[in-house]
Amino acid sequence: MVRVLGKDLRLPDLVSPESFHSELRSTRLTSQLGIALGVAFAVCFVTGLTSHLIQHPPAWFWWPSRPAGLYRFTQGLHVATGLACVPLLGAKLWSVYPRLFERPAVRSIGHALERASIAALVAAALFQVVGGLLNVSRWYGALPFFFTTGHYWGAWLAVGALLVHIGVKLPTVRDSLARRVADKGPGGISRRELLGTVGAAAGVITLATVGQTVAPLSPVSVLAPRRPTVGPQRLPVNKTAAGAGVRDLALDPAYRLVVRGPDDELSLSLAELASLAQHTVVLPIACVEGWSASGTWSGVRLGDLARMVGLDPGEASAEVESLQQGGRYRVSTVAPTHIRDDWTLIALGLNGEPLHLDHGYPARLIAPNRPGVLQTKWVGRITFRRDK
Known part of the structure; x- marks a missing residue:
């Protein structure tokens, strides 16, 4: 009762x-x-x-x-x-x-x-x-x-x-x-x-x-789960390097970014990446959870890396792999539309500073008009293929 x-x-x-x-x-x-x-x-x-x-x-x-x-x-x-x-x-x-x-x-x-x-x-x-x-x-x-x-x-x-x-x-x-x-x-x-x-x-x-x-x-927006400027380098973080289990690999002085094409392969140190032509773009990180925030990113164009292994950016797709050993989104595919876009970068810096570890140091993918889960962090390997 x-x-x-x-x-x-x-x-x-x-x-x-x-x-x-x-x-x-x-x-x-x-x-x-x-x-x-x-x-x-x-x-x-x-x-x-x-x-x-x-x-x-x-x-x-x-x-x-x-x-x-x-x-x-x-x-x-x-x-x-x-x-x-x-x-x-x-x-x-x-x-x-x-x-x-x-x-x-x-x-x-x-x-x-x-x-x-x-x-x-x-x-x-x-x-x-x-x-x-x-x-x-x-x-x-x-x-x-x-x-x-x-x-x-x-x-x-x-x-x-x-x-x-x-x-x-x-x-x-x-x-x-x-x-x-x-x-x-x-x-x-x-x-x-x-x-x-x-x-x-x-x-x-x-x-x-x-x-x-x-x-x-x-x-x-007092009920918003995220604030667009709260986080390292004034951007939110969903997964930290510690949470992804990549801290030691990302900070290893022997780090190399492996770039593979059908007929060539490069192994680039962080210093060698920094010596390539650098470009700066302002792009948002847009999460599937609804939050988004803009940052000023600097790094190497993905299209330039395609050219370095002998491919036309407009005729290539790429698989970008994280240093993470597991996870549903450790690998993302980048279509020719994005590879040939000059705003698609392998970013080394954010908002005028080297990438924070939790934002993907030493290198991460940043491309226009893609969900945040596909903006791969802690990039260790890029494999280009001729698009069919």
Whole structure:
């Protein structure tokens, strides 16, 4: 027995629809919330799928090197929209809560399809939003699976269930939006005020977190997991050299960068790399977790290294390997589009200083319009191949 608002309620009463009765609920309200949430989910799906294809490109996929900040925008939008889904999803579930207790549970094949799609949609939506929130908050240990894979397949489940749900409910949504209903229940706020409150909550969450991508808003983004200028050399770090197990290898005076081509191989010391033509670019690090920050990078153009082993940068791809002995992203592939871009560097310096160890000393890849996980740190080997 639990006492709520002066009444003694049994546990089953706490989850009954009567305990959450509200005059504000209506098919029109549910439809309006559903449209907002559907748009948000569509944005998340498109931007999330883009990120997945960049990281795991199929043969047909092409991603440009310019504009340099395009991935910064798409992934920042992905995470910001996902966070804004929190109040939208909460309000949507509140609006349909009594429907969970409808009896009989199944009235027809169409009704069964509707309820199955709702169950799949609710489960997938909660999985995506809660999992994404844990990931951007860096609570990695709370996820008993590799987040990227789970998030990817969860997105397809959510979108599939959403499309089925739309197909089933479209006539109801159309009718409810065309029909006027009383805007205010007795003694409470109006539906318009409720929608405004939900929208304001989404706006506050966005403002309180988007500063990790939009640097001028950083001072007001009090809930942002990262600050774009906090970290060594004024840039955040996800994985340290100690965490990656490369500290000794990276600091070894005998370090050599091995550069291989089909017909030639070079072994370059850090001093030899520094003696090559150096170039400086301003490029962002854009993390899949939504944060991004710009830095001034200096180093050797990857295209120049391709030429040194006898390849045209526009006709070569490259595998860039880290000194790390393991990890899903210890090797990244660089397509010809990026190799021939003069802004793609094997960076030796950051913001006017030699690379900090945690930013990839002695050498790291930095290229325009790529996720941070593909900007390989502690580079030990580069293998160029003629692009087919």
